[in-house]
Amino acid sequence: MKEIILVKNGELALKGLNRSSFEDILIKNLKRRLRPFGEFEYKKSQSTIMIIPVGSCDMDSASDAVSKVFGIAAYTRSAAVEKDMGAILEKAPEYLKEILENADTFKVNAKRSDKAFPFKSPEISSELGGRLLERFNHLSVDVHNPDVTVTVEIRDEYAFIHADQIKGAGGMPVGTGGKAALLISGGIDSPVAGYMMAKRGISLTAVHFASPPFTSVQAEEKVHSLLRQVAKYSGHIHLITVGFTEIQQEIRKKCPEPLFTLIMRRFMMRIADRLAREDNCAALITGESVGQVASQTIYALGCTDAVTTLPVFRPLIGLDKDEIISVSRKIETFDISIQPFEDCCTVFTPRHPRTRPTLKMLEDAETALDVDPLIEAAVKNIKITEIEA
Ligand code: ATP
């Protein structure tokens, strides 16, 4: 019996004229993500995409990958059988055996989009319902609140038979919303921020600041593992790792300690802004949330924003830490984030950070530094890594 994956588009359905290009991007994303699991053929029909294996494919891994692709409202694995009542009655109990053995009640929902099929929907439902009751005699029918809804769809080429659909990842297909640069640390928050913006259709470039020898090779590898996990949702990520040691040492030598973190954050933003523009990104993304630490009071955020030319998106801005953690567990970045490799922020944390800085204080403190040459040197001191899921 042939098994396929049926995918229902998400918000795309609302997009009117753009719908077809949205669907094409979704299919392109699916193709790229399913490539490791075999060869598949993709067919569009109404707001459904059929993913049809050609030869032998790893269907478990393929449907797990589908569950993480944005732009999908729901999906299901489905049997594709001959458009013949005898075949439907024979294959349905076999295909749905496990799920029906674990249910108490069911109903059949038949849809006939091929009107030439000689049985009408109610006839298909009652024939198949009868057959399933005979075969699984612990089952009873409940049309209002069944444990399982068995759906039969009579389409152009095949009859599809499946149980309930599974909720998809939602959002919009990555690539429909342009590109933005995610400032990624090794912490809990920034990977979640990247996931959230990718969900809205934005492709990601990532910028990471490393300060060797104060930060270790493992800290950089940790960022790679975090991004590989985010890439299961966002697709490919272009990572730019920036050498940040010199800037941090200059700050430490020449600026007042309570302002260390904020001056450092302003340098990160300036450099990320430059690199983002060069990579055609239209915005920056950070994992900041109001009040979480001293550098994230609204005053401090105002001072970091003052040095950027691109808009800064902070999708976690109003979330509590426990809410952020629950997303990071869901997308399986949490266990990687809590590995204890220090990043450049923790290494240079001041003992008494300023929580109510003014722009003037920071600008005055920064006159001790050669800001432009430091930035010029940093944007040249970069390493590129291409990250795939
Ligand atoms: P996270 O868990 O994302 O590290 P955090 O609560 O530890 O966040 P900070 O360390 O103040 O907060 O960093 C705030 C934001 O600045 C991060 O979410 C991230 O977007 C960015 N950032 C911090 N450190 C780095 C770094 N080494 N490289 C790139 N971006 C960074």
Ligand code: MG
């Ligand atoms: Mg951090």
